[in-house]
Amino acid sequence: MFDKISQFMDEHLSTPMARLAEQRHLRAIRDGIIATLPIIIVSSMFLVIAFMPNQLPKDWALTQFISANIGKILLPYRMAMFIMTLYAVFGIGYSLAKSYKLDGLSGAILSELAYLLTIVPFTVPKAGETVLALAKENPDLSAYLGTLPGGWLISAKNLGSAGLFIGILSAFFAVEVYRFTQKSNFKISMPPQVPASVARSFEALTPTAIVLLVISTITLWYGIDVHAFMGKLVAPLVTGTDSLSAVIIICLLGMFFWSFGIHGWSIVGSLARPMWLTLLENNSTAYAAGQAIPHIAAEPFYQWFIVIGGSGCTIGLALLFLLRSKSAYGKALGKTAFLPAVFNINEPMIFGAPIVLNPILIIPFIITPIVCASIAWVATSLNLVNRVVASAPWTLPGPIGAFIATGADWRAAVLNIILIIVSVLIYYPFFRLYDNKLLTEETNNNIE
Amino acid sequence: MRVLFVCSAGMSSTIAVNALKEEAKKNGIEIEVLAVGTQEFVDEVKNGWDVAMVAPQIRHRYSYLEEAAKEANVPCALIQPQAYSPLGGSRLLAQAKTLFEQRR
Structure with missing residues (x-):
């Protein structure tokens, strides 16, 4: 049943939508x-x-x-x-x-x-004659004219x-x-x-x-x-992107595509990136001018507080596979998938676990980014962490990237670590369920 | 056998590349594998590759990539999702071999 519905959705909804972005x-x-x-x-x-x-x-x-x-x-x-x-x-x-x-x-x-x-x-x-005449008597004005x-x-x-x-x-x-x-x-x-x-x-x-x-x-x-x-x-479009509801919609869309194994982030990014860049550049311009930072939801906000370890904030799942797996497959996956996850690459897990079309793991895969987004939004709004002003390479480990992107704010690194813990907690029950399922399959196979 | 991999940015496929290389080594097959992003692919595919393999998460770009591969006369296929993981080496190799046979 689940297979039929997902196949239908993939053929008639996610893949055609993804093609539009092409x-x-x-x-x-x-x-x-x-x-x-x-x-x-x-x-x-x-x-x-x-x-x-x-x-x-x-x-x-x-x-x-x-x-x-x-x-x-x-x-x-x-x-x-x-x-x-x-x-x-x-x-x-x-x-x-x-x-x-x-x-x-x-x-x-x-x-x-x-x-x-x-x-x-x-x-x-x-400069007109009157200005020049004034400049003759005023050395400050004269020096200023010289700099024009x-x-x-x-x-x-x-x-x-x-x-x-x-x-x-x-x-x-x-x-x-x-x-x-x-x-x-x-x-x-x-x-x-x-x-x-x-x-x-x-x-x-x-x-x-x-x-x-x-x-x-x-x-x-x-x-x-x-x-x-x-x-x-475009002003309404740009300010609209800088809201918690927009962040959640963007996350949901990205996760929707990924649930079918399509690179959701690259599709959503095709549409949102001009807005993200405008938000980020407004922030960096204000920062360079020593003014208050206007926006929250520029792309680095997603990178360092929402998609830690890759889309779906799967860093928690990677940790769980590495440390808590009882099935042989889970252990092997944890060993190979954890290191890429540190550098925010999680395709090995998305296709290896797999998360794609997996009714158990898709649930936390969608929930975790939304919870993390909400926590990070509140923390940023309350000025508990700085807003993002710089773009750090997306393959940096989370806490380091968060530190750089916020203009060297150590509290951002702490927030990143807290969100990793949140990710572990949300993924845990679903991971347990899935790992046990793998384990049962493995023992059954051995008995046969 | 020269295999060209393509994914979104050429990052995640590097992991599959290693899985494929190890598997080929086990089987004593001489292999060269390169992972590139979609933008580089169109030009890179012309450089004498035997086989082109597209990562499953960019299958919405498949027709566009396949066209480029076709022009360069390189057999091209979408990697099966189950094969696209660090543990999918044997499946990857099997798929690469099948493609290699289709080469003209």
Whole structure:
């Protein structure tokens, strides 16, 4: 009965839903953003280091050195995570062009062009006569005028997560124009005698001209601030993601797919990651500016407080298989599956135990993340632990990752350990039941 | 036999890779196995692999990956869920061998 229902659900619900997430534009967003993760992870470490002095004794030489040079220490972060959309657009354009079997590099460059055209460059106006006259008498003002930059400038604001949604749309627009011109032959074609490489260089002119003219008209010449417009449009989406109910829905969806053995996190992440990144970047920006951290539910919150040991917070189950198993199979599984689980890889257990389509283990697999999410949400809301501000590599052991992601807050490591204990407690009765079942099967087999 | 594994990020399949390698060693079969993520797969599959095996948790991406494998003329299959664990080595090897036979 259970088998029939689950097979029906898998064929008609989970697999078709999962395929939706494979739609080429969604896939391009996912792959493009994932390609920027190394930049985000490494550069957010500078953020953690810059604010270490908050956690260290004030009289240490190291503390004083960091405090004195905080602006400089943060510069690599400013050129990396702080302007992450600049990088993501390149990846999204590349992936989307590749999915149409077009040249990836051309798609990426065209996307970057479309995106940068949405940001209006400006110059600092020259000081007028009255200001200059005042500056002659006031050395402070004179020194200040000397620091003003010359030349053309662009604001970094919309190069970061604030520009992410416009960045995504720019990449879509650019690559679709590229595809349209290639497919419809609406391009400058050369007679066949012209060498192929020369002909190609002309072919690229048409989509570039269309992208340049259309976007320049909207943003540069008509002066429509598409970023402000988009910001208003997605604001409810972003704040909506930062709520306990959204966290629980996301967990339930992720677990739903995993229960059928489909990588739920990667599917849910395809849709939620732009929001998660916006939340995280708002947090890191506030942190770098020394302001209060606005959001709770950025991706690291899930990583370090909900999916400890892998989706389903299975670290507890891994510990139980390792230490409390009576069946031979459980013991063998515990030995091989525990170490990967420390590094948040739990496919060996999901498919090995298995948890997939296992009516006993699916119950705690769904309950544990929700309980952990609620505990972590309350602890974070009450400021018992810092909010997440940095992205730590997801393969770090839980307490270390939690410590780094919260800007070196040791209480986050403690919370992580408490949640591991919670995971053990919730999984225990179900583990007992399942392990006994394995044991009975093993003894029956031996008797036969 | 050269086997290319693909999973979401190329992490979890590394564990299955080790299980497969050990099993092959036991059976005295010369084997080379590499685990990659979905993004790398499309390019990597062109590099002269005998067999491509897709992790069960990304089966919703199977048709897309299979297409890439087909273009490269590499037989491709979805790994059975029971085989995708540290203890599934023998099943994995059997599946890899069957695929290897289908190679042209």
